[in-house]
Amino acid sequence: MTTQTRHRSSIRWNRVLIYAILIIAAAFYLLPVYVLVVTGMKSFQEVSLARMWDLPSGLYFDSFAKAWFGKSSEGIRGLGENFMNSVYLAVPATLISAALGSMNGYVLAKWKFRGSNIVFPLMLFGMFIPYQSILIPLVQVLQRMHLYGSLWGLIFVHVVYGIPITTLIFRNYYAAIPNELIEASKIDGAGILGIYRHILFPISMPGFVVVMIWQFTSIWNDFLFGVIVTSRPAVQPITVALNNMAGSYIVEWNVQMAGALLAAIPTLLIYVLLGRYFMRGLLAGSLKG
Amino acid sequence: MRRITRDRIISLLLIAPSVIAIAVFVYGFIGFTGFSSFTKWDSLSPDFTLVGWRNYQKLFQIDRFLCDLRNTVTFTVLFLIGCIVIGFLLAVLLDQRIKGEGIFRGIFLFPMAISFIVTGVAWRWLLGPGTIQTGSSGVNLLFQKVGLSFLRWGWFTDPTIWHVKPESGVGMFLNQIGLGGLASPYFGISVAMISVVIAATWQMSGYTMAMYLAGLRGIPEELREAARVDGANEFQIYLHIILPLLQPITLSAVIVLGHISLKIFDLVVSMTGPGPAFATDVPAFYMWDTTFRGNNFAEGAAIATILLVMVAVLIVPYLIYTTRTEAEL
C-alpha cells in the first residue's frame, strides 16, 4: 500500500513535468506555422524580417486571394489553376503505386523464389539515387515512350520511383503475417491470386493507409519531377506554380507564404484527419524493420 | 504440382513490371550516370570521350565539394540522432496516457505534410540572425524580447568549423602518426549545419515519433509487469526490454531518414543557400549547380556516383544482415 501512495504522488509530479515538456515541444513545432500565417496576412510593405513576430496590422486576406487567383496584370499565375493538376496527379499515382507495392510485397514476402532475397534489396537501393542526376536520360526515355510533357508521364514517373518505398512497407507488413494462414489456404485449394483476394487484401487496410498517406504527401509536395516532366504551365502541379510566385529578383513574401499554406492544405488535412489511421497502420506492424 | 507451377509463373508475372521498371529507370540510369562520370561531357550535347578517373580526381581537389562531403556527414549524423532521440522521447511521453494525446500527436505529425521548400522558407525566417546594428531577427529577436540576449548567435551565417587544429595537442599527435591531414577544416563539424538539422528534424521527427509510439503500444504490458515484479525500475525496463524490442524500428528509421539526408536538396536551397564559405552546401546542391549552370554533366555524374557509393557503404551491410537473419528463420 505504501508503495502505491508513493507511486501516486510521484506520478502527479511526473505528470506535470510530462505535460510541461509536451507543451513546450508543441510550441516549438507550431512556431513556423505562426510565422507562415502571420506573414501571409500582411501587406507587402509590412513584410520584413524585423517585424516578423509582429501581428499583422489588420487581417488582410488579399495575399491569400492573390495567391489563389493570381493577378494576370502582374503575370502571377494563381495556384487555383494548378490545384486540380496536383489532384489528378496525386490520387491516381498514389493508388497505382500502392497497388503495385502491395503486389510486390506479397510476392516477395509470401512467394519467395530463388533470388527474391536479391531482388528485394536491389529494389530498395533504387530509393537512393539522387534524382537530379538522371533528369536528362529520364526526359529522353519519356520522350521515346511518348509520355513526356503530360500528366500521365508524371504519374508514371512517380509510380516507378515509388516502387521501392511502397514495396518495403508492404513486404515488411506481409512478412509479419504468419505463413500458416497462407498454407491453410493453399490446402483448401486457393491459388496465389485467390489467397491475396480472400485472405491478405481484406487485412491490408492499415498497410494501405500508411503507404497512401506517405505517397500522397511526397507526390503532392514534389517539385523536381513536376517542373521537369511537365513543361506546359497548364499541366504543371501546384508546387511549380507556388515556386513561380517568387520572382527571380523580387519576392513578395506575404503572397508566397499565403500560397505555401494554401498548397499545403490537402496534405495537412490528411495528416490531421487521418493521423489516427496512420498510427493504426503503423501499429499493425507495417513498419517494423 | 501443376497449381504450384502456375502460381509460380503468376507470381513472377506480378513482380515483373516492377523489376523491369527498376531495371530501366534505376539501374539503367545509374549505369548511364556512372558511365558519364568517366567521360568528358561538359556541353549540352553529350561528349562520351573517356577520360578515366579525371573527374573524380578534380572533384577531390575542389574546395566546395570537400566542404559538401563534410557537411553531409555532419547533417546525416545529427539529423538521424535528432529524429531518433526526439521521436523516441516524444513517443515515451505520449505513451503515458495523456489527455489530448490526439492533439499533441497531430501537432508533432503535421510538419511531415509540408514540403521541404516551405519548411526551408519558414526556418530561414526563424533562424535568420539579424545583426547587432540592424537589430536581431527571428529567434534571436525572441531571445532578446524575453531577456535571453546572450543566447543569440549567428545560426547558419556562422562560418565556424569545429575541427582539430594542427597546432593543438591532438593535431600534433595525428601528425606524428601520419594522419596530419585529419586536422583540417574538411574533417570538422560545420556549425552552420546545425540550423539545417533543426529544420529537418522539426519536419521528420513526427515520423519517428509515430513509429516508436506504435512500437511501444505493441509491446505487451505483461512483459513490463513481469519485469516490475522482478524488481526492475522504469528506467531499467526501458533499457533492457523496450529498447531492444524497438531495434527493428530504429533500423527502419535509419534507412528512410538516411536516404532523405543524403539526398537533401530542397531544404538547403530554400533555407540557407550555399552558406558562408559553403558551410551549408550539400553534394546534391553542388551537383545541380555544376550540371545545369556550369554545363559540367560529367562532373555532376561523378558527384552522383560518389553519393551512391556512400549510400551503398551504409546500406549494403544492413541489407546483408537482414537477409541473412531472415534466411536463418
Next chain:
Amino acid sequence: MTRKILSIVSLFTIVALVLTACGGAAPAKTNKVEMFSWWTAGGEADGLNAMYDQYKKAYPGVEIVNATVAGGAGTNAKAVLATRLTGGDPPDSFQLHAGLEVEKYEPAKYLQPLDSIYTSEGWDKVFPKDLISLLKYQDHFWGVPVNIHRANVMWYNKKVLDDNGLKPPTTWDEFFKVGDALKTKNIVPLVIGTKEGWEAGHTFETILISTLGADGYKGLWTGKTQWTDPKVTQALETFKKIMTYANTDYSALTWDGAAQYLVDGKGAMHIMGDWTDGWFTSKNYKGYGWAPVPGTAGVFDALSDSFAAAKGAKNQANLNNWLKLAGSKAGQEAFNPKKGSICARTDCDPKLFNDYLQSAMKDWSSNAIVPSVAHGAAAVEKWSTVYKDILNTFATKGDVAAAQKALQQACVDNGVCK
C-alpha cells in the same frame, strides 16, 4: 466498411483517370507561340505582360504560352531548358543573357541564327556598337536584346547620409571614411546579401572595374590582363576591407533582404544592379539616391536580357513576329519602364522613364561600356560559375592569395589564360 471505402476509392480513381485522359488529350493544332523565361513576378512579369499585350493586339489569333520557372537565380529554368532542348521539345523562344552565356546552349546545334532579322529590322543601326559586339558569337547573332541593366550602381539612403553630414563617396578611400563615421553611429555602412551565390561576384566585378579601369577589366576576360596582376590583388584587398563594413548576416539574406535594411534606415549604402530601382518603387520608398560605384564613374557595367530562338521551334512565323516585336521601339517602350531597365535601342522616348532610368539612359550613350560577368555577358557560364563560387568563399574567408590563385586557375581552365 472496407468494401464501401474500396468502391468509393475505385470510383474516384476511374473518374480521375477519365478526366486526366480527357485533359491530357492532344490539343488541336492551335496557333500559338511559346516563351520560356524566369520572369515570374513583380516588375519583370509586368514588363513581359506589357509586351504580350502588344503582341496580342498585333496578332490576335495567336495564343501565347508563357512557360516560366522561377528559382535559383535562373538555375531551375536552365535545368528545364537543358532537358527540353536535348529532349527535342524546345520552347519557341527563351530568355538569354546577351554575351558569352549563349555558349552554354551550343548555338550551332540548338539555336537559330538571327542575322537576317537584324538586317531586315535595321537593328545594327539602332543598337549601340558595344552592345552589337556583345551580341555576336561565332560571327552570328543569337538573341534579340530587350533591355539594358547597369550593374555598377551604388544606392544610398539620402536621409542617413544627410543626417550625418556625409556625401556619397566617389573613391574607396572616401568610402572607408564615410563607413567609419557611420560605424560610430551604429549604422551598417554597406548592406549586402549573398544567399543566392552571385551577389559577391557582382560586387567584386564593380571593384575590379574601379581598380583596373574599363579596358583593364575587359582584358581579364580576353587574356590581355592577367589575373595575377597586382591591381587584382588590390581589388581583392579592397573587397576584404569592404566586407568589414558590411552587415554580419549577409549569407542569410538575398539582395533584397539586405536592401530592406537600407529602406529601414539601418544601413546606408548598397551595391546592386538597377533592378533595385524597381524594387524601391514597389516598396513605396522614395528616399534613395544613386551614384556609380566608387571609382567607376564613366563606366557602364552592362548586362542585357535577350530572347533567343530555338532550332526546331514549332511556330516559326509567330516566333519571328515575337522577335521583331521584342526588338521594336514599341515593344521595348512597353517592356522597360515596367521592368525598371532601359531600352537596348537608342531611340526610346526618355519621357516614359523615371528619374533614375533617364540618368541611366544618358550614361548608356556616353560612358565606356563593359560586360558584366556575374550576369552572363563577359564570360562563358562555366567560368562565371567558378568565379562566383570563388568570390563567395572569399567574402567569408578573405584569403587573398588563395582567391587570386583560384581566379587565375579558372582563367587557365577555360582556355583564355596561359
